[in-house]
Amino acid sequence: MKIITTPAEMQCRSDAIRRAGKRIAFVPTMGFLHEGHLSLMREGRRRAEVVVASIFVNPTQFGPNEDFGRYPRAFERDCALMQEVPVDIVFAPAPEAMYPAGAQTWVEVAEITKGLCGAHRPGHFRGVTTVVAKLFNIVKPHYAIFGEKDFQQLRAIQRMVKDLNFDLEIVPMPTVRESDGLALSSRNAYLSAAERERALSLSRALEAARREFAAGARDPRALVRAACAVLSATPEIRLEYIEAVDSESLASIARVERPVVVAIATHVGKTRLIDNAVFTPPPPG
Ligand code: AMP
Numbered sequence: 001m002k003i004i005t006t007p008a009e010m011q012c013r014s015d016a017i018r019r020a021g022k023r024i025a026f027v028p029t030m031g032f033l034h035e036g037h038l039s040l041m042r043e044g045r046r047r048a049e050v051v052v053a054s055i056f057v058n059p060t061q062f063g064p065n066e067d068f069g070r071y072p073r074a075f076e077r078d079c080a081l082m083q084e085v086p087v088d089i090v091f092a093p094a095p096e097a098m099y100p101a102g103a104q105t106w107v108e109v110a111e112i113t114k115g116l117c118g119a120h121r122p123g124h125f126r127g128v129t130t131v132v133a134k135l136f137n138i139v140k141p142h143y144a145i146f147g148e149k150d151f152q153q154l155r156a157i158q159r160m161v162k163d164l165n166f167d168l169e170i171v172p173m174p175t176v177r178e179s180d181g182l183a184l185s186s187r188n189a190y191l192s193a194a195e196r197e198r199a200l201s202l203s204r205a206l207e208a209a210r211r212e213f214a215a216g217a218r219d220p221r222a223l224v225r226a227a228c229a230v231l232s233a234t235p236e237i238r239l240e241y242i243e244a245v246d247s248e249s250l251a252s253i254a255r256v257e258r259p260v261v262v263a264i265a266t267h268v269g270k271t272r273l274i275d276n277a278v279f280t281p282p283p284p285g
Helices: 007-019 035-047 075-084 116-120 124-139 151-163 186-190 193-214 220-231
Strands: 002-004 024-029 050-055 089-091 143-147 169-173 238-246 260-268 271-279
Touching: 002 007, 007 024, 007 050, 007 089, 007 124, 024 035, 024 124, 035 050, 035 075, 035 143, 035 169, 050 075, 050 124, 075 089, 089 124, 116 124, 116 151, 116 238, 116 260, 124 151, 143 151, 151 169, 151 260, 186 193, 186 271, 193 220, 193 260, 193 271, 220 238, 220 260
Parallel strands: 002 089, 024 050, 024 143, 050 089, 143 169
Antiparallel strands: 238 260, 260 271
Protein backbone atom coordinates (compact mmCIF):
# COMPACT_ATOMS: atom_id res chain seq x y z
CA MET A 1 0.00 0.00 0.00
CA LYS A 2 1.48 3.28 -1.13
CA ILE A 3 1.00 6.47 0.93
CA ILE A 4 0.96 9.71 -1.05
CA THR A 5 0.83 13.14 0.59
CA THR A 6 1.02 15.68 -2.23
CA PRO A 7 -1.61 16.46 -4.88
CA ALA A 8 1.08 16.60 -7.61
CA GLU A 9 2.36 13.10 -6.88
CA MET A 10 -1.17 11.71 -6.66
CA GLN A 11 -2.08 13.26 -10.03
CA CYS A 12 1.05 11.81 -11.58
CA ARG A 13 0.19 8.33 -10.23
CA SER A 14 -3.40 8.54 -11.40
CA ASP A 15 -2.28 9.59 -14.88
CA ALA A 16 0.01 6.55 -15.04
CA ILE A 17 -2.77 4.21 -13.85
CA ARG A 18 -5.15 5.60 -16.46
CA ARG A 19 -2.51 5.36 -19.20
CA ALA A 20 -2.13 1.67 -18.30
CA GLY A 21 -5.85 1.26 -19.03
CA LYS A 22 -6.80 0.58 -15.40
CA ARG A 23 -9.84 1.91 -13.58
CA ILE A 24 -9.65 3.82 -10.30
CA ALA A 25 -12.21 3.55 -7.49
CA PHE A 26 -11.96 6.30 -4.88
CA VAL A 27 -13.24 6.50 -1.29
CA PRO A 28 -12.82 9.90 0.39
CA THR A 29 -12.83 9.78 4.21
CA MET A 30 -11.81 11.79 7.24
CA GLY A 31 -10.19 8.71 8.79
CA PHE A 32 -10.78 7.00 12.15
CA LEU A 33 -12.09 4.22 9.98
CA HIS A 34 -14.88 1.78 10.82
CA GLU A 35 -16.79 -0.96 8.98
CA GLY A 36 -18.87 1.67 7.17
CA HIS A 37 -15.79 3.13 5.50
CA LEU A 38 -14.37 -0.34 4.83
CA SER A 39 -17.60 -1.43 3.12
CA LEU A 40 -17.11 1.43 0.63
CA MET A 41 -13.50 0.40 0.03
CA ARG A 42 -14.53 -3.23 -0.57
CA GLU A 43 -17.09 -2.02 -3.11
CA GLY A 44 -14.27 -0.09 -4.78
CA ARG A 45 -12.21 -3.30 -4.82
CA ARG A 46 -15.07 -5.10 -6.63
CA ARG A 47 -15.36 -2.37 -9.25
CA ALA A 48 -11.86 -1.31 -10.18
CA GLU A 49 -8.28 -2.51 -10.57
CA VAL A 50 -6.93 0.27 -8.34
CA VAL A 51 -8.51 1.46 -5.07
CA VAL A 52 -7.53 4.87 -3.70
CA ALA A 53 -8.75 6.06 -0.29
CA SER A 54 -8.12 9.50 1.11
CA ILE A 55 -7.70 10.41 4.76
CA PHE A 56 -8.17 14.12 5.20
CA VAL A 57 -9.90 15.93 8.05
CA ASN A 58 -11.10 18.82 5.93
CA PRO A 59 -10.93 22.09 7.91
CA THR A 60 -13.25 24.00 5.55
CA GLN A 61 -16.28 21.85 6.35
CA PHE A 62 -16.13 22.50 10.10
CA GLY A 63 -17.77 25.54 11.70
CA PRO A 64 -15.80 27.68 14.19
CA ASN A 65 -17.53 26.01 17.15
CA GLU A 66 -17.37 22.49 15.78
CA ASP A 67 -15.03 19.59 16.54
CA PHE A 68 -12.23 20.05 13.94
CA GLY A 69 -9.49 20.22 16.59
CA ARG A 70 -10.65 17.17 18.50
CA TYR A 71 -11.90 15.07 15.56
CA PRO A 72 -10.51 11.57 16.26
CA ARG A 73 -7.35 10.68 14.31
CA ALA A 74 -5.58 7.29 14.13
CA PHE A 75 -3.54 7.15 10.94
CA GLU A 76 -1.48 4.03 11.79
CA ARG A 77 -4.57 2.05 12.75
CA ASP A 78 -6.41 3.28 9.64
CA CYS A 79 -3.53 2.07 7.46
CA ALA A 80 -3.63 -1.40 9.06
CA LEU A 81 -7.39 -1.62 8.34
CA MET A 82 -6.97 -0.42 4.75
CA GLN A 83 -4.21 -2.94 4.15
CA GLU A 84 -6.75 -5.70 4.89
CA VAL A 85 -9.21 -4.55 2.16
CA PRO A 86 -6.69 -4.13 0.45
CA VAL A 87 -6.49 -0.49 -0.59
CA ASP A 88 -3.72 0.25 -3.12
CA ILE A 89 -3.06 3.94 -2.49
CA VAL A 90 -3.76 6.15 0.54
CA PHE A 91 -3.86 9.85 -0.24
CA ALA A 92 -3.24 11.72 3.02
CA PRO A 93 -2.37 15.36 2.37
CA ALA A 94 -1.63 18.00 5.00
CA PRO A 95 -4.16 20.88 5.16
CA GLU A 96 -1.57 23.27 3.65
CA ALA A 97 -1.14 20.97 0.65
CA MET A 98 -4.88 21.12 -0.04
CA TYR A 99 -5.35 24.80 0.83
CA PRO A 100 -2.19 26.75 0.00
CA ALA A 101 -2.20 30.43 0.95
CA GLY A 102 -4.22 32.49 -1.47
CA ALA A 103 -6.84 29.85 -2.32
CA GLN A 104 -10.16 31.60 -2.97
CA THR A 105 -12.28 29.31 -5.11
CA TRP A 106 -15.33 27.50 -3.75
CA VAL A 107 -17.75 24.99 -5.21
CA GLU A 108 -21.27 25.50 -3.94
CA VAL A 109 -24.40 23.46 -4.66
CA ALA A 110 -27.26 25.87 -4.11
CA GLU A 111 -30.65 24.31 -3.38
CA ILE A 112 -30.00 20.82 -2.04
CA THR A 113 -27.73 22.16 0.70
CA LYS A 114 -30.19 24.74 2.07
CA GLY A 115 -32.32 22.56 4.36
CA LEU A 116 -31.61 19.75 6.85
CA CYS A 117 -27.95 19.88 8.01
CA GLY A 118 -27.27 22.86 5.72
CA ALA A 119 -29.65 25.03 7.74
CA HIS A 120 -27.75 24.26 10.95
CA ARG A 121 -24.15 24.12 9.68
CA PRO A 122 -23.55 27.23 7.60
CA GLY A 123 -20.69 26.72 5.15
CA HIS A 124 -20.46 23.00 5.85
CA PHE A 125 -21.55 21.74 2.44
CA ARG A 126 -19.55 24.38 0.63
CA GLY A 127 -16.50 22.95 2.38
CA VAL A 128 -17.52 19.40 1.48
CA THR A 129 -18.22 20.03 -2.21
CA THR A 130 -15.07 22.12 -2.58
CA VAL A 131 -12.79 19.47 -1.09
CA VAL A 132 -14.51 16.64 -2.99
CA ALA A 133 -14.17 18.56 -6.29
CA LYS A 134 -10.47 19.07 -5.52
CA LEU A 135 -10.04 15.39 -4.61
CA PHE A 136 -11.75 14.35 -7.86
CA ASN A 137 -9.31 16.52 -9.83
CA ILE A 138 -6.37 15.06 -7.89
CA VAL A 139 -7.33 11.35 -7.83
CA LYS A 140 -9.11 11.31 -11.24
CA PRO A 141 -11.29 8.32 -10.33
CA HIS A 142 -13.70 6.38 -12.56
CA TYR A 143 -15.86 5.56 -9.52
CA ALA A 144 -16.29 7.50 -6.29
CA ILE A 145 -18.03 5.68 -3.46
CA PHE A 146 -20.10 7.45 -0.80
CA GLY A 147 -22.24 6.27 2.12
CA GLU A 148 -25.97 6.96 2.39
CA LYS A 149 -25.31 7.66 6.08
CA ASP A 150 -24.51 11.25 5.00
CA PHE A 151 -27.52 11.48 2.76
CA GLN A 152 -27.56 15.20 2.05
CA GLN A 153 -23.82 15.10 1.33
CA LEU A 154 -24.44 12.27 -1.17
CA ARG A 155 -27.17 14.25 -2.92
CA ALA A 156 -25.06 17.42 -3.01
CA ILE A 157 -22.14 15.54 -4.56
CA GLN A 158 -24.35 13.81 -7.12
CA ARG A 159 -25.73 17.24 -8.08
CA MET A 160 -22.23 18.73 -8.32
CA VAL A 161 -21.01 15.88 -10.54
CA LYS A 162 -23.95 16.42 -12.89
CA ASP A 163 -23.77 20.21 -12.90
CA LEU A 164 -19.99 20.40 -13.42
CA ASN A 165 -19.69 17.41 -15.81
CA PHE A 166 -17.27 15.45 -13.67
CA ASP A 167 -16.44 12.37 -15.75
CA LEU A 168 -17.00 9.72 -13.08
CA GLU A 169 -19.72 7.59 -11.53
CA ILE A 170 -20.94 8.16 -7.97
CA VAL A 171 -21.68 4.86 -6.25
CA PRO A 172 -23.94 5.13 -3.16
CA MET A 173 -23.66 2.46 -0.46
CA PRO A 174 -26.07 1.59 2.38
CA THR A 175 -25.45 2.64 5.98
CA VAL A 176 -23.57 0.05 8.03
CA ARG A 177 -24.98 -0.35 11.56
CA GLU A 178 -24.08 -2.05 14.82
CA SER A 179 -26.22 -5.10 15.59
CA ASP A 180 -28.44 -2.94 17.83
CA GLY A 181 -29.11 -0.46 15.01
CA LEU A 182 -26.68 2.37 15.83
CA ALA A 183 -25.25 3.77 12.60
CA LEU A 184 -21.45 3.51 12.60
CA SER A 185 -19.77 6.91 12.82
CA SER A 186 -16.28 8.08 13.74
CA ARG A 187 -18.03 10.44 16.18
CA ASN A 188 -19.46 7.48 18.14
CA ALA A 189 -16.00 7.41 19.76
CA TYR A 190 -17.05 10.54 21.69
CA LEU A 191 -20.00 8.78 23.37
CA SER A 192 -20.00 7.57 26.98
CA ALA A 193 -21.81 4.28 27.66
CA ALA A 194 -24.93 6.19 28.79
CA GLU A 195 -24.80 8.45 25.73
CA ARG A 196 -24.41 5.47 23.41
CA GLU A 197 -27.60 4.02 24.87
CA ARG A 198 -29.38 7.35 24.24
CA ALA A 199 -28.00 7.46 20.70
CA LEU A 200 -29.96 4.30 19.92
CA SER A 201 -33.11 6.40 19.90
CA LEU A 202 -32.18 7.70 16.40
CA SER A 203 -32.32 4.30 14.68
CA ARG A 204 -35.29 3.29 16.83
CA ALA A 205 -37.14 6.43 15.74
CA LEU A 206 -36.43 5.59 12.10
CA GLU A 207 -37.74 2.06 12.71
CA ALA A 208 -40.96 3.54 14.11
CA ALA A 209 -41.30 5.68 10.99
CA ARG A 210 -40.67 2.58 8.87
CA ARG A 211 -43.47 0.70 10.65
CA GLU A 212 -45.81 3.66 10.14
CA PHE A 213 -44.93 3.71 6.45
CA ALA A 214 -45.34 -0.07 6.14
CA ALA A 215 -48.78 0.28 7.75
CA GLY A 216 -49.77 2.59 4.88
CA ALA A 217 -49.04 6.11 6.18
CA ARG A 218 -48.29 8.45 3.28
CA ASP A 219 -48.48 11.78 5.09
CA PRO A 220 -44.87 12.81 5.81
CA ARG A 221 -46.07 14.38 9.07
CA ALA A 222 -47.30 10.96 10.24
CA LEU A 223 -43.81 9.51 9.67
CA VAL A 224 -42.23 12.37 11.60
CA ARG A 225 -44.79 12.01 14.40
CA ALA A 226 -44.07 8.30 14.79
CA ALA A 227 -40.32 8.99 14.95
CA CYS A 228 -40.80 11.88 17.40
CA ALA A 229 -42.79 9.69 19.76
CA VAL A 230 -39.68 7.50 20.13
CA LEU A 231 -37.23 10.41 20.35
CA SER A 232 -39.22 12.14 23.07
CA ALA A 233 -38.84 9.04 25.27
CA THR A 234 -35.15 10.06 25.56
CA PRO A 235 -35.39 13.65 26.84
CA GLU A 236 -31.61 13.84 27.42
CA ILE A 237 -30.97 14.16 23.69
CA ARG A 238 -31.47 17.50 21.95
CA LEU A 239 -33.23 17.21 18.62
CA GLU A 240 -31.80 19.52 15.95
CA TYR A 241 -34.22 18.53 13.22
CA ILE A 242 -36.33 15.70 11.93
CA GLU A 243 -37.85 15.88 8.46
CA ALA A 244 -39.44 13.65 5.85
CA VAL A 245 -38.56 15.04 2.40
CA ASP A 246 -38.29 13.92 -1.22
CA SER A 247 -35.30 11.59 -1.39
CA GLU A 248 -34.01 13.07 -4.67
CA SER A 249 -34.54 16.83 -4.35
CA LEU A 250 -34.69 16.91 -0.52
CA ALA A 251 -37.64 19.30 -0.97
CA SER A 252 -40.72 19.27 1.27
CA ILE A 253 -43.60 17.07 0.15
CA ALA A 254 -47.30 16.99 0.98
CA ARG A 255 -47.65 13.25 0.37
CA VAL A 256 -45.30 10.33 -0.15
CA GLU A 257 -45.67 9.36 -3.79
CA ARG A 258 -41.99 8.78 -4.52
CA PRO A 259 -39.14 7.61 -2.26
CA VAL A 260 -39.01 9.68 0.92
CA VAL A 261 -36.06 10.13 3.25
CA VAL A 262 -36.63 10.62 6.95
CA ALA A 263 -33.56 12.44 8.25
CA ILE A 264 -32.68 13.14 11.90
CA ALA A 265 -29.95 15.23 13.55
CA THR A 266 -29.50 15.32 17.33
CA HIS A 267 -27.04 16.34 19.95
CA VAL A 268 -26.26 13.58 22.42
CA GLY A 269 -24.21 15.33 25.08
CA LYS A 270 -21.59 17.27 23.10
CA THR A 271 -21.79 14.91 20.12
CA ARG A 272 -23.82 15.68 17.03
CA LEU A 273 -25.26 12.54 15.43
CA ILE A 274 -27.23 12.08 12.21
CA ASP A 275 -29.15 9.17 10.73
CA ASN A 276 -31.72 8.62 8.00
CA ALA A 277 -33.87 6.03 6.28
CA VAL A 278 -35.43 5.92 2.81
CA PHE A 279 -38.89 4.44 2.24
CA THR A 280 -40.11 3.63 -1.25
CA PRO A 281 -43.83 3.34 -2.00
CA PRO A 282 -44.74 0.23 -4.02
CA PRO A 283 -45.73 0.92 -7.64
CA PRO A 284 -49.50 1.52 -8.02
CA GLY A 285 -51.73 -1.41 -9.01
P1 AMP B 1 -16.43 10.41 6.96
O1 AMP B 1 -15.05 9.89 7.17
O2 AMP B 1 -17.30 10.29 8.16
O3 AMP B 1 -16.46 11.75 6.31
O4 AMP B 1 -17.11 9.43 5.91
C1 AMP B 1 -16.48 9.02 4.74
C2 AMP B 1 -17.45 8.22 3.90
O5 AMP B 1 -17.90 7.09 4.64
C3 AMP B 1 -18.70 9.01 3.50
O6 AMP B 1 -19.08 8.65 2.18
C4 AMP B 1 -19.72 8.52 4.50
O7 AMP B 1 -21.05 8.62 4.07
C5 AMP B 1 -19.31 7.08 4.65
N1 AMP B 1 -19.83 6.50 5.90
C6 AMP B 1 -19.71 7.02 7.15
N2 AMP B 1 -20.36 6.24 8.03
C7 AMP B 1 -20.91 5.22 7.32
C8 AMP B 1 -21.72 4.09 7.65
N3 AMP B 1 -22.09 3.84 8.91
N4 AMP B 1 -22.10 3.26 6.65
C9 AMP B 1 -21.73 3.50 5.38
N5 AMP B 1 -20.98 4.54 5.00
C10 AMP B 1 -20.57 5.39 5.95
